[in-house]
Each structure stands twice: as C-alpha cells, then as structure tokens.
Amino acid sequence: MMNYAEYLAYADQALRSVKPQEVQGMIDLLWHAYEAGSTVFVIGNGGSAATASHLAQDLAKGTRRTLAQKRRVRALALTDSAPFLTAYGNDDGYEFVFEQQLRNHARPGDVLIAISGSGNSPNILCAVKWAKRNGLTTLGITGFDGGKLRRLAQHKLHVPLNDMCTAESIHSVLLHYVVLALAGRIHGNVAWH
Numbered sequence: 001m002m003n004y005a006e007y008l009a010y011a012d013q014a015l016r017s018v019k020p021q022e023v024q025g026m027i028d029l030l031w032h033a034y035e036a037g038s039t040v041f042v043i044g045n046g047g048s049a050a051t052a053s054h055l056a057q058d059l060a061k062g063t064r065r066t067l068a069q070k071r072r073v074r075a076l077a078l079t080d081s082a083p084f085l086t087a088y089g090n091d092d093g094y095e096f097v098f099e100q101q102l103r104n105h106a107r108p109g110d111v112l113i114a115i116s117g118s119g120n121s122p123n124i125l126c127a128v129k130w131a132k133r134n135g136l137t138t139l140g141i142t143g144f145d146g147g148k149l150r151r152l153a154q155h156k157l158h159v160p161l162n163d164m165c166t167a168e169s170i171h172s173v174l175l176h177y178v179v180l181a182l183a184g185r186i187h188g189n190v191a192w193h
Helices: 004-016 020-036 047-061 082-091 094-105 122-133 147-152 164-186
Strands: 039-044 074-077 111-116 137-142 155-158
Touching: 004 164, 020 039, 020 111, 020 137, 020 155, 020 164, 039 047, 039 094, 039 122, 047 074, 047 111, 047 164, 082 094, 094 122, 111 122, 111 147, 122 137, 122 147, 137 147
Parallel strands: 039 074, 039 111, 111 137, 137 155
Antiparallel strands: none
16 A cells, blocks of 8 residues: 555656657647547446546537626537436447447537546447447546557557556546636737646
8 A cells, every 4th residue: 555655656657657749639639520520429338438438518608708708618528417318328338328429419520528537438448439430539547558549549548557446537637738728829928727
C-alpha cells in the first residue's frame, strides 16, 4: 500500500507518461469540430460513463463565456439516457446501446469520443466501428495497453497505466486541461477562470 506522498509521485509519473501530441491532437480535433458546427458524442461505461457525461457538459457549457453566446461546442453524452440505454440493453443487447443512438443522431463529419480504461468494451468497439463506417471522426481515450480501441480509433489519448482507478483520474485531469485550452482558443486567449 502506497502512502500519500508515494501516490502523488505515482500519479505525477502517470500524467507525465501521456504523449503531449495526443493531448494537442484532441484539442485540435475539438477545435475543428467547433469550427465546422459538428456534434461531439461521448461514450463510456462505469466510471468512464461518468467521465463521458462530465466531458460533454464541460464542452457544451465550460467553453462558453455568456448565456447569450450563439456559437457553442455541440456536445452530447450518449451515457445520459437511462430509458434508451435500458431499452436497447434489454431488448437488443448491451453491445448496441451506443451504436443505436449514433444511428439516431450522428451525421458524417461529427466526432465520437470513446472512453474505455481497458479499450475492450464491446459496446464501445461496436459504436466506434459504426462511426468510422459512417463518416465520423473517432478518438479513443484508454488506459492499460489501450486494447482494441487504441488500434481502432483514428485519434488517441492513452494513459499507459495498468491501474483503472488512477488511469481514470488521469483521464479527468487531462480532459479538464483540454476543455480549458479549447475555451482559450475559442475566445482568443489563454486566460482561464
């Protein structure tokens, strides 16, 4: 068992192991989606479902400055509709819960951000495969060795750590940075509050 100081060093090392170009690539991808008026869909399971919901909210609200701002980041977490998730999970199989929502809402040019610590969740992989076949740009956020998602997604944000709890924590830290950097880019400055 690590003490607190050891855990801080461990988490810091994990954060520093992430490739800066992958972080910048995500910021650039989201900037282009904003510029094009594309929708950013976010998916995940378990803790990653909470991260997906949090990221979509931060992108939609955290990148705007005023209530009257017209142009905004269009972001939606497909983890947030319990009736949709349970209906498809019960009637057709849990592996289709995200893919079927994309069929309802997604258009070519949109973006799918898929978060999976292991990178091997069947419903995540099913959605990413559908997205790629239908003209969406895909980004996989992973831990461990990245699993199948890291190989399948067009863009990556990988935390090379064999520890789900800390990998998910690092995901949150990185995604908050991405939102802050994107907001700064949208508003022509790097001042964050």
